[in-house]
Protein backbone atom coordinates (compact mmCIF):
# COMPACT_ATOMS: atom_id res chain seq x y z
CA UNK A 1 0.00 0.00 0.00
CA UNK A 2 3.01 2.32 0.49
CA UNK A 3 5.34 3.57 -2.26
CA UNK A 4 8.40 5.83 -2.20
CA UNK A 5 9.43 5.36 1.38
CA UNK A 6 11.79 3.89 3.88
CA UNK A 7 10.86 2.84 7.37
CA UNK A 8 12.26 1.70 10.64
CA UNK A 9 11.19 1.00 14.21
CA UNK A 10 12.70 3.13 16.97
CA UNK A 11 12.65 2.31 20.65
CA UNK A 12 11.28 4.99 22.98
CA UNK A 13 13.16 4.06 26.12
CA UNK A 14 15.61 6.98 26.10
CA UNK A 15 14.93 10.45 27.45
CA UNK A 16 13.40 11.90 24.26
CA UNK A 17 11.45 8.71 23.58
CA UNK A 18 9.94 8.66 27.05
CA UNK A 19 8.97 12.33 26.70
CA UNK A 20 7.24 11.53 23.39
CA UNK A 21 5.38 8.61 24.96
CA UNK A 22 4.15 10.86 27.77
CA UNK A 23 2.77 13.31 25.20
CA UNK A 24 0.90 10.70 23.11
CA UNK A 25 -0.27 8.39 25.91
CA UNK A 26 -3.42 10.46 26.71
CA UNK A 27 -4.72 9.52 23.24
CA UNK A 28 -4.72 5.86 24.30
CA UNK A 29 -6.99 4.01 26.72
CA UNK A 30 -5.19 3.67 30.08
CA UNK A 31 -5.38 -0.12 29.90
CA UNK A 32 -4.04 -0.17 26.36
CA UNK A 33 -1.02 2.15 26.29
CA UNK A 34 1.12 2.71 23.19
CA UNK A 35 3.94 0.26 22.58
CA UNK A 36 7.32 1.62 23.74
CA UNK A 37 8.50 1.97 20.14
CA UNK A 38 7.49 4.12 17.18
CA UNK A 39 7.15 3.15 13.54
CA UNK A 40 9.09 5.80 11.59
CA UNK A 41 7.86 6.28 8.03
CA UNK A 42 9.98 8.48 5.78
CA UNK A 43 7.94 9.31 2.66
CA UNK A 44 9.66 10.79 -0.38
CA UNK A 45 7.98 13.82 -2.02
CA UNK A 46 6.62 11.38 -4.63
CA UNK A 47 5.60 8.73 -2.08
CA UNK A 48 2.13 7.83 -0.92
CA UNK A 49 0.35 5.64 1.60
CA UNK A 50 -2.49 3.92 -0.24
CA UNK A 51 -5.87 3.31 1.42
CA UNK A 52 -5.80 0.56 4.03
CA UNK A 53 -6.95 -0.42 7.50
CA UNK A 54 -4.10 -1.42 9.82
CA UNK A 55 -4.07 -5.15 10.58
CA UNK A 56 -6.35 -5.97 13.52
CA UNK A 57 -4.08 -8.92 14.18
CA UNK A 58 -1.01 -6.80 14.87
CA UNK A 59 -2.39 -3.41 15.95
CA UNK A 60 -4.80 -2.48 18.71
CA UNK A 61 -7.65 0.01 18.97
CA UNK A 62 -5.65 3.25 18.66
CA UNK A 63 -3.18 4.62 16.11
CA UNK A 64 -1.57 8.03 16.58
CA UNK A 65 0.56 9.70 13.91
CA UNK A 66 2.94 12.63 14.39
CA UNK A 67 3.76 14.39 11.10
CA UNK A 68 7.09 16.14 10.53
CA UNK A 69 8.64 18.19 7.71
CA UNK A 70 6.13 18.48 4.84
CA UNK A 71 2.40 19.06 5.26
CA UNK A 72 0.25 16.31 3.75
CA UNK A 73 -3.38 15.30 3.40
CA UNK A 74 -4.84 12.27 5.19
CA UNK A 75 -8.06 10.90 3.69
CA UNK A 76 -10.47 8.68 5.60
CA UNK A 77 -13.04 6.75 3.58
CA UNK A 78 -15.87 4.57 4.88
CA UNK A 79 -15.59 0.89 3.96
CA UNK A 80 -19.37 0.60 3.97
CA UNK A 81 -20.16 3.76 2.00
CA UNK A 82 -17.29 5.09 -0.15
CA UNK A 83 -19.25 8.37 -0.56
CA UNK A 84 -18.62 8.96 3.12
CA UNK A 85 -15.11 10.36 3.43
CA UNK A 86 -13.20 13.22 4.96
CA UNK A 87 -9.76 14.72 4.68
CA UNK A 88 -7.43 16.13 7.32
CA UNK A 89 -4.64 18.62 6.66
CA UNK A 90 -1.62 17.28 8.55
CA UNK A 91 0.59 20.20 9.45
CA UNK A 92 4.14 19.47 10.55
CA UNK A 93 4.10 18.95 14.30
CA UNK A 94 0.46 17.83 14.33
CA UNK A 95 -0.80 14.59 15.83
CA UNK A 96 -3.81 12.69 14.49
CA UNK A 97 -5.51 9.90 16.37
CA UNK A 98 -7.47 7.06 14.77
CA UNK A 99 -9.80 5.13 17.06
CA UNK A 100 -13.34 3.78 16.99
CA UNK A 101 -14.93 4.02 13.54
CA UNK A 102 -11.93 5.90 12.13
CA UNK A 103 -9.70 2.97 13.13
CA UNK A 104 -11.89 0.07 12.04
CA UNK A 105 -14.56 1.28 9.61
CA UNK A 106 -12.63 3.72 7.45
CA UNK A 107 -9.53 3.30 5.34
CA UNK A 108 -6.80 5.89 5.79
CA UNK A 109 -4.28 7.10 3.22
CA UNK A 110 -1.72 9.84 2.62
CA UNK A 111 -2.45 11.41 -0.76
CA UNK A 112 0.26 11.42 -3.45
CA UNK A 113 1.54 14.80 -4.58
CA UNK A 114 -0.65 14.92 -7.69
CA UNK A 115 -3.83 14.49 -5.59
CA UNK A 116 -2.63 16.53 -2.63
CA UNK A 117 -5.38 19.14 -2.18
CA UNK A 118 -7.19 20.23 0.94
CA UNK A 119 -10.50 21.73 -0.04
CA UNK A 120 -9.43 23.85 -3.00
CA UNK A 121 -5.97 24.41 -1.57
CA UNK A 122 -2.99 22.72 -3.14
CA UNK A 123 -0.74 21.07 -0.53
CA UNK A 124 2.58 20.41 -2.29
CA UNK A 125 4.24 17.35 -0.87
CA UNK A 126 7.86 17.43 0.19
CA UNK A 127 9.64 14.79 2.20
CA UNK A 128 7.43 13.78 5.13
CA UNK A 129 8.50 11.85 8.17
CA UNK A 130 5.85 10.34 10.42
CA UNK A 131 6.19 8.74 13.83
CA UNK A 132 3.34 6.29 14.27
CA UNK A 133 2.35 5.05 17.71
CA UNK A 134 0.23 1.96 18.12
CA UNK A 135 -0.96 -0.27 20.92
CA UNK A 136 -1.20 -4.05 20.97
CA UNK A 137 -4.39 -5.87 20.06
CA UNK A 138 -6.26 -7.47 22.96
CA UNK A 139 -5.20 -11.02 23.63
CA UNK A 140 -1.67 -10.57 22.37
CA UNK A 141 0.73 -12.74 24.41
CA UNK A 142 -1.98 -15.34 24.98
CA UNK A 143 -0.16 -17.70 22.67
CA UNK A 144 3.37 -17.02 23.88
CA UNK A 145 5.10 -20.23 24.84
CA UNK A 146 4.17 -20.93 28.44
CA UNK A 147 4.76 -23.87 30.74
CA UNK A 148 3.94 -27.19 29.09
CA UNK A 149 0.31 -28.21 29.59
CA UNK A 150 -0.55 -31.75 30.75
CA UNK A 151 -2.45 -32.39 27.52
CA UNK A 152 0.61 -31.44 25.45
Ligand code: OGA
Nearest residue numbers: 041049054065108110130
Ligand atom coordinates in the same frame (compact mmCIF):
# COMPACT_ATOMS: atom_id res chain seq x y z
C1 OGA B 1 0.84 3.29 8.09
C2 OGA B 1 0.14 4.56 7.88
C3 OGA B 1 0.13 6.94 7.87
C4 OGA B 1 1.06 8.08 8.09
O1 OGA B 1 2.09 3.25 8.03
O2 OGA B 1 0.16 2.28 8.36
O3 OGA B 1 -1.04 4.53 7.77
O4 OGA B 1 0.64 9.02 8.79
N1 OGA B 1 0.84 5.72 7.86
O5 OGA B 1 2.17 8.05 7.58
Ligand code: MN
Nearest residue numbers: 052053054108
Ligand atom coordinates in the same frame (compact mmCIF):
# COMPACT_ATOMS: atom_id res chain seq x y z
MN1 MN C 1 -1.96 2.73 8.57
